[in-house]
Amino acid sequence: MEKRTNSPFPRIDRPVLAAIGIVLVGATVFFAWSDRQHDYKYYQYAFRGMVAEKLGAERAATVPSGLQQVWVPGLRRADRCVTCHQAVSWKGFETAEEPHRTHPGDLLKSHPPERFGCSACHGGQGWAIDTAAAHGEVAHWEEPLLGKPLGEAYSLTDNKAALMQMNCNICHRYERATKGAEMINLAKDLVQEKGCRACHVINGRGGTIGPDLTWVGDKAPEQYDYSRLSGQTTAFAWHVAHFKDPRALVQDTVMPNFHLSTKQAQALAMLMLSWRKAPFDAAFLPGVPRTDPQTADERKAEEDMKTGPGAWFVQTGCFVCHSIAALKVRSPAQIGPDLSTAVEDTQKRFGVTVDQFLKNPTGTMSVVLSRQIVLTPEQKETAIQKLREAFAEYQRLVAEGKNPLAPPVEAAPK
Amino acid sequence: MRLPFTRRAAAGETSPGVHPQPLWSYRPQSDREAGDAVVSNLLLHWFPSKVYKPSLAWNYSAWLGTISGALFFLLVLSGLPLMFLYVPSVERAYQSVKDIEYVVTFGWWIRAVHRIGAHLMVVAVVLHLARVFFTGAYKNGVGQGQQREWNWVIGVVMLLLTLFLSFTGYLLPWDQLAFWAVTVGTNIASAVPGIGPRIRELLIGGRAIEQATLIRFYVLHIIVLPGALGGLFAYHMWRIRKDGGLARADAAALAPDAKDTGPVPTKTYTLLGVARGTSPAVTARSPEAPDQTVNAVPDLTRRALIVILGTFALVSILASAIPSPLEEPANALITPNPAKAPWYFLWLQEIVTDTTIRLGSLTINGAFLGGVILPGLLVGLLTVWPWLDKSAVSTAGLWFPRSRRRQNLLFILAMLFILAFTFVGMFMRGPYWNLYWPWETWPGIPGRI
Numbered sequence: 084m085e086k087r088t089n090s091p092f093p094r095i096d097r098p099v100l101a102a103i104g105i106v107l108v109g110a111t112v113f114f115a116w117s118d119r120q121h122d123y124k125y126y127q128y129a130f131r132g133m134v135a136e137k138l139g140a141e142r143a144a145t146v147p148s149g150l151q152q153v154w155v156p157g158l159r160r161a162d163r164c165v166t167c168h169q170a171v172s173w174k175g176f177e178t179a180e181e182p183h184r185t186h187p188g189d190l191l192k193s194h195p196p197e198r199f200g201c202s203a204c205h206g207g208q209g210w211a212i213d214t215a216a217a218h219g220e221v222a223h224w225e226e227p228l229l230g231k232p233l234g235e236a237y238s239l240t241d242n243k244a245a246l247m248q249m250n251c252n253i254c255h256r257y258e259r260a261t262k263g264a265e266m267i268n269l270a271k272d273l274v275q276e277k278g279c280r281a282c283h284v285i286n287g288r289g290g291t292i293g294p295d296l297t298w299v300g301d302k303a304p305e306q307y308d309y310s311r312l313s314g315q316t317t318a319f320a321w322h323v324a325h326f327k328d329p330r331a332l333v334q335d336t337v338m339p340n341f342h343l344s345t346k347q348a349q350a351l352a353m354l355m356l357s358w359r360k361a362p363f364d365a366a367f368l369p370g371v372p373r374t375d376p377q378t379a380d381e382r383k384a385e386e387d388m389k390t391g392p393g394a395w396f397v398q399t400g401c402f403v404c405h406s407i408a409a410l411k412v413r414s415p416a417q418i419g420p421d422l423s424t425a426v427e428d429t430q431k432r433f434g435v436t437v438d439q440f441l442k443n444p445t446g447t448m449s450v451v452l453s454r455q456i457v458l459t460p461e462q463k464e465t466a467i468q469k470l471r472e473a474f475a476e477y478q479r480l481v482a483e484g485k486n487p488l489a490p491p492v493e494a495a496p497k
Numbered sequence: 498m499r500l501p502f503t504r505r506a507a508a509g510e511t512s513p514g515v516h517p518q519p520l521w522s523y524r525p526q527s528d529r530e531a532g533d534a535v536v537s538n539l540l541l542h543w544f545p546s547k548v549y550k551p552s553l554a555w556n557y558s559a560w561l562g563t564i565s566g567a568l569f570f571l572l573v574l575s576g577l578p579l580m581f582l583y584v585p586s587v588e589r590a591y592q593s594v595k596d597i598e599y600v601v602t603f604g605w606w607i608r609a610v611h612r613i614g615a616h617l618m619v620v621a622v623v624l625h626l627a628r629v630f631f632t633g634a635y636k637n638g639v640g641q642g643q644q645r646e647w648n649w650v651i652g653v654v655m656l657l658l659t660l661f662l663s664f665t666g667y668l669l670p671w672d673q674l675a676f677w678a679v680t681v682g683t684n685i686a687s688a689v690p691g692i693g694p695r696i697r698e699l700l701i702g703g704r705a706i707e708q709a710t711l712i713r714f715y716v717l718h719i720i721v722l723p724g725a726l727g728g729l730f731a732y733h734m735w736r737i738r739k740d741g742g743l744a745r746a747d748a749a750a751l752a753p754d755a756k757d758t759g760p761v762p763t764k765t766y767t768l769l770g771v772a773r774g775t776s777p778a779v780t781a782r783s784p785e786a787p788d789q790t791v792n793a794v795p796d797l798t799r800r801a802l803i804v805i806l807g808t809f810a811l812v813s814i815l816a817s818a819i820p821s822p823l824e825e826p827a828n829a830l831i832t833p834n835p836a837k838a839p840w841y842f843l844w845l846q847e848i849v850t851d852t853t854i855r856l857g858s859l860t861i862n863g864a865f866l867g868g869v870i871l872p873g874l875l876v877g878l879l880t881v882w883p884w885l886d887k888s889a890v891s892t893a894g895l896w897f898p899r900s901r902r903r904q905n906l907l908f909i910l911a912m913l914f915i916l917a918f919t920f921v922g923m924f925m926r927g928p929y930w931n932l933y934w935p936w937e938t939w940p941g942i943p944g945r946i
Contacts, residue, residue: 096799103807110813114606117817150600161592163600210595223673223824225945233946246946303831304943316943356946 122214123150126167130183137175150212155200157364162200162209164217171196190263199367204250205229237319240346242266245353249300252357254367257286259376269347270354277341278415281403285358286375292403292455293338300359308333322352337455339404339418388412392476395469396422400456408487409477419447421488426474438467524795531792541798543734547790548797549746557632557745557896560804561625565659566730567808568618573723575611583669585715587708590671591826598823609816615663617812619841622659626652626879630908633901635883636893638747640740646883648736651729653879658726660841665718667839668711676827677836679706679714681846685838688849688864705829745894834928834942843922844915845872850930875911 135143152163170176176185202209207228211217219227234243248264255261280289309316326348329338393410406414409423429440525531532546584593597604635649687697702709838846852863892898927939
């Protein structure tokens with residue numbers, strides 16, 4: 084048999100191939116090592132040790148290992164948080180360090196994790212199995228964990244963990260007050276007290292001067308104007324700043340400055356962001372009607388205002404800023420003076436009669452009457468007529484000793 | 498212990514037509530055994546028995562075609578498990594990718610290999626095309642029946658298929674990056690005058706990027722395009738054999754000192770695989786002379802192994818080191834800022850921007866020039882270039898020969914132009930598509946909370 088031709092090729096090829104082989108083995112080791120890098124392996128090991136120490140080795144053997152998840156099809160969630168937070172449903176670890184602490188409070192009795200999961204309330208990325216990704220400290224994750232670190236970043240006034248209450252209100256939005264959600268309850272009270280509905284539709288009811296707020300929480304963060312906002316450019320930060328001084332962010336807004344405290348502004352901002360559509364089964368809604376409930380007194384007061392002697396002022400929209408106490412019309416915002424005495428008042432303030440003032444308004448009213456409430460000459464005549472009637476009623480009441488503008492007298496103690 | 502079918506035949510046991518070593522003989526004892534290794538092995542049968550030595554040089558071809566092929570193989574291999582795990586529905590695609598990323602065993606690595614491999618394949622195929630251009634390897638040499646120019650055309654089609662494969666894969670995670678990159682890409686396609694909107698409708702299966710688009714892109718991505726690319730790949734390799742190996746071998750044959758070697762006494766297979774024009778009793782010219790050739794086994798196979806395994810190792814290391822991004826779920830109502838096409842189409846998006854002229858209320862849309870005319874012109878030119886190139890045949894297989902200087906310069910300029918625009922699109926276009934220097938920080942993108 085003939086001999087093989089001697090290979091004239093450089094012999095270096097063989098060591099190069101060997102080196103590539105070694106690199107390939109190295110690449111495989113690197114991959115295997117990367118694949119083992121999971122925090123949960125350590126946390127599970129540590130938790131087993133804690134259970135063994137506290138409850139004995141027999142109980143420790145029942146601690147599950149490997150990936151764990153709570154799958155809630157109704158909420159479209161698969162929450163793997165329990166892979167690290169194994170102590171959530173165990174008793175006896177109330178004072179342990181996270182992630183080995185028992186879930187505080189008795190909230191889990193009404194919201195068992197197997198039915199509600201974790202991220203529906205806490206936020207965060209339930210799919211993830213590593214701390215940074217799960218807690219949302221990674222790029223492209225819009226639902227960060229609504230915990231203390233985030234509350235501290237926003238300098239929340241009292242309870243740094245209060246941001247989570249936003250998620251309570253996704254299901255509990257139609258309740259007047261929800262146990263445990265103090266900030267949201269405070270905000271809901273403010274909505275009633277300040278009469279936001281005078282200008283804004285909320286849950287299908289309200290005025291149309293401002294934008295509909297029913298699903299304001301779904302407004303994309305890119306749609307806010309941050310040019311006058313300093314600090315964090317987030318929808319939440321925008322709402323807080325806007326509640327504290329609307330005109331500072333939106334120059335030509337007609338929204339009044341309610342001089343809210345920081346806490347109130349933060350509470351309202353949380354309420355705004357909680358008003359969003361979230362896909363979940365109807366079974367998760369608490370059993371309240373899907374409207375804002377009103378008490379009988381509130382309904383009657385509203386009805387009286389709409390049909391009583393001051394109905395014209397309510398329909399025209401004057402009541403948004405002005406009360407007309409003589410006609411039992413109460414303004415939710417009370418920005419302008421009471422119109423019961425407008426006939427006298429225009430003389431005092433502007434030196435003109437009410438007729439002249441309505442025809443040639445000055446100051447704020449010139450803006451309002453040219454943009455928000457545009458009246459025809461006939462309507463202006465009606466307005467003058469109505470204002471005279473209100474003043475007559477006022478004078479009648481004063482004569483009877485029942486001045487409607489007098490501050491309410493505190494009931495004397497018996 | 499050797500398995501029976503791997504037993505090396507003892508001396509004297511051989512009979513005509515029976516190969517002594519059924520499997521790959523890594524260390525052949527004779528030229529006959531080296532040739533047998535090629536013939537008797539399915540994986541090696543596309544190699545010639547002997548190869549012109551300079552064709553294997555690292556600095557001639559850089560083995561870019563082999564790298565592209567290895568990447569394609571890796572992509573098919575890593576794509577298979579992904580097909581079992583991925584759900585092509587708009588409701589579940591995103592979550593299934595999250596699951597692949599977080600809980601499927603090795604899922605993150607398989608996805609990363611597929612992603613990195615795809616990006617590298619675009620790069621490798623473009624570089625391979627550039628190498629073939631610079632060395633004029635689409636020119637026919639001395640062999641009869643050579644059709645190198647048509648193999649070049651096949652190659653251009655394979656480049657387009659590679660780009661389209663990557664583009665269709667871009668949509669599948671159904672995240673914001675995917676959705677908006679495909680939005681930008683298909684909007685560019687709709688700039689074709691007259692039929693543009695119909696082309697877009699054909700691409701995305703409707704007027705909006707929805708379930709119909711996803712399933713369309715999925716089927717294209719997993720069956721149609723890889724099938725077409727695989728078929729063309731096989732034809733591409735077959736043509737190389739029919740054309741007598743790399744163009745460099747032709748250049749050597751044309752060298753002034755080339756001389757006939759006379760009939761080779763014990764030749765069994767056609768050398769260099771030139772099928773037509775040479776009979777088994779060949780009179781070879783100098784490139785086929787024994788001192789100019791090496792046995793394909795093991796010299797070619799060893800280098801191929803170095804390249805293929807090296808590619809695998811590189812992809813695996815990159816896949817382990819670079820996390821694959823997954824943005825927010827696709828949302829047709831929120832445009833990310835800035836919305837960019839896939840990186841290899843960014844130069845087109847950049848040209849579209851730069852050729853869009855606004856004069857008062859009049860807007861001249863650049864999508865037709867940047868999105869249709871220019872790429873159409875470039876691809877058309879590339880395709881017919883072998884017929885436009887009138888340089889001497891002797892320059893084929895040489896890097897930057899003097900007589901091809903002008904066209905090589907033109908090609909380099911075009912490549913630099915594309916690279917520059919890609920760079921601007923990738924690194925200098927910030928929010929609202931404003932220009933920023935690479936060292937400038939972009940204004941933050943607002944978040945919800």
